[in-house]
Every structure is written in structure tokens, then in C-alpha cells.
Amino acid sequence: MEAMQVQNLFAGSIRDQLLDANLDYDKLYEIRLRVGRPLFLTYDGGECFLRNRGEEPYVVTQEDLKETLEYVTGYSLYAYEEEIRQGFISVQGGHRVGVTGKVILDGGKIRGMKYISCINVRLAHEIQGCAEEVMPYIQTKDWVAHTLIISPPRCGKTTMLRDIIRQISNGREGIPGQTVGVVDERCELAGCYQGVPQNDVGMRTDVLDGCPKAEGMQMLIRSMSPSVVAVDELGREEDFRAVEAVIHCGCKLIATAHGNSLEDVLAQPFFQKLVEERVFERYILLGKRERAGIIEGIYDGNGELCKNQWECS
Numbered sequence: 001m002e003a004m005q006v007q008n009l010f011a012g013s014i015r016d017q018l019l020d021a022n023l024d025y026d027k028l029y030e031i032r033l034r035v036g037r038p039l040f041l042t043y044d045g046g047e048c049f050l051r052n053r054g055e056e057p058y059v060v061t062q063e064d065l066k067e068t069l070e071y072v073t074g075y076s077l078y079a080y081e082e083e084i085r086q087g088f089i090s091v092q093g094g095h096r097v098g099v100t101g102k103v104i105l106d107g108g109k110i111r112g113m114k115y116i117s118c119i120n121v122r123l124a125h126e127i128q129g130c131a132e133e134v135m136p137y138i139q140t141k142d143w144v145a146h147t148l149i150i151s152p153p154r155c156g157k158t159t160m161l162r163d164i165i166r167q168i169s170n171g172r173e174g175i176p177g178q179t180v181g182v183v184d185e186r187c188e189l190a191g192c193y194q195g196v197p198q199n200d201v202g203m204r205t206d207v208l209d210g211c212p213k214a215e216g217m218q219m220l221i222r223s224m225s226p227s228v229v230a231v232d233e234l235g236r237e238e239d240f241r242a243v244e245a246v247i248h249c250g251c252k253l254i255a256t257a258h259g260n261s262l263e264d265v266l267a268q269p270f271f272q273k274l275v276e277e278r279v280f281e282r283y284i285l286l287g288k289r290e291r292a293g294i295i296e297g298i299y300d301g302n303g304e305l306c307k308n309q310w311e312c313s
Helices: 003-007 012-021 062-072 077-085 157-170 213-223 237-248 262-266 269-276
Strands: 028-034 040-043 046-049 088-090 096-106 109-122 147-151 180-184 205-209 228-231 252-258 282-288 292-300
Touching (some): 012 062, 028 062, 077 088, 077 109, 157 228, 157 252, 157 282, 180 213, 205 213, 213 237, 237 252, 237 269, 262 269
Parallel strands (some): 180 228
Antiparallel strands (some): 028 040, 088 096
16 A cells, blocks of 8 residues: 555644654554544554654644645545535545534435544555455356355455455456446445546446445446446345345345344344345355454355355355
8 A cells, every 4th residue: 555645645744643653554444533632543453543752642633634634625625525425535545534523404314514523534455365265165167156245344344345356357267257347335345536446346347436235236237237246235125125136137246244143144134035035155254353354154055154165055
């Protein structure tokens, strides 16, 4: 990851703090600015805050926040109103800048945000090849499995999904690439900036950026003829109705869901129906021990642990 690209998002005083800290940006996940509070980092699986040279915590000012917002939006906050209404701004490099403040409502719907008091920069991390271990279980020369990746927050499910998309799209040794349609509702998978993916999601991948999953899946099916549809974080009722449409039109589905265990997710009402119909042919459970992205288990459509790729039903 390019340190300079990240540092240039911030006000000068914050940038100085980051330079002095001499950080490994591959281990840095979030930089959080709250007015009147210490500058917090999520770093290498833990949390820390940066200190001034006098060893006192650096306290974020209103001017820091204002200047950082100007850099993030290219001095045109108005141009990003639609993204701010959703609570975040996508920036070059695939990083995502979350914002909180006073929400402006109009008829019960969010129209915008003002008095922004917190900025959280979530850094995009690509780990190409992280899906190598699971690929033989979910793809052969003639077949791709409907797959659900399950993990708690910050355990690597989006990173895993991104690499699966890349490998299916590009193809692997002896396995040709396939057209993949991605609905990137939260702008994290492809990390598009002005419509162009900043993350490598493969040469045969088409991305709908910032589009709700349910509508996006239907749009891809109608217009892009994908062999595989990929979405992050299934959860709403309309998502599951769209999943049925994907399945019935012959596309393969690769998706993720929040959960601490396979039982955790499959007990949820909308997932139960998919389980009863045996829609998903593979379940990949991720955990976090010494690092994020640990594969806790790969399961077949019956929820049975796969001993190896040949004994998975």
C-alpha cells in the first residue's frame, strides 16, 4: 500500500503525526478522527493512539477535521453530497472515508449530513492469493459452487471474496476465466473511484458501484450476462428475493454474511429457506486467531465438514 497516498488524505498536522509514527501501512486498518479526542488507529489487530513528541496524546481539532474533509473531497464537499448521505466517501486507492455528524431528514429519509464531527478512514487491503486454499473446493474446470463466506467483523471475508472474484474472472491453471458481475453496494470490493475499480477484481469482471444489492443483482442479470454474481453481506429480505432470481437464471452466486459460526447464520429466517432448498453448495467459515482470515472450516451443502476437495458432496 502506498503510504503517501494515505497520508495525503489528511490535514498537515495529522500527516506529520503519521510520518513521525513510521507505520507499516500493511498492518494499518483504520485512522479515526474525533474532534476533541485522541487520534486513534486500528493497527495490527489492536487499537492505539498517536502521541505528540512530548508524549501527550495528539488531540484532533475542528480545523484538522475541516482540512481533512477538504482534501478528501477535492475542496468540493457539494460534489460528494450523495455519498455523504450514505455515510461514506470513496477515495482513490479503494479506501473508504466514513463520516458522522448531524443527519438532515426530509420526510423520514436521509437528505444529507452537517456538523461532521468524526471521520474514519478505512484502508483497503488487497491480499492476492489469499483464496488459493479454498478455490479447489468451489471451482473446477466445469463447475462453480454457490458459495457463502461466513465470518465475524474484521476477519477477512471481504478480502477473501475479492480474491475469489479475481481468480474466477482471470482463470487459473487449466481453468478458463468466467464473466463475473459484482454488486459493490458499500464500495469496498472493487473500491471504485469515479467508476474505475482500484482493487484487482479480474479482467472479466463488471462492477455496479454503490448500488443496492437486490436491484444490482437484477440489473446484472438483465444486462451483463454474468456466469457468476458476487455480493458482500447478504442480510435484507429483498436481498434473498434477488438471490432466488440469480439461482433460477442459471448464474452462480458467491456471497458473504456476518456470523460467528455456521449455525449462527443458518438459524436466521431468510437463510433457513436457502438451506432447506440446498442453494449453497459450499460454506467457508473464517475466524481470527493469530491473524484475520484464518479458514476455520469448509463445509458442503449439507453443512458437513469437507475433509478434502474430493470428499465434499
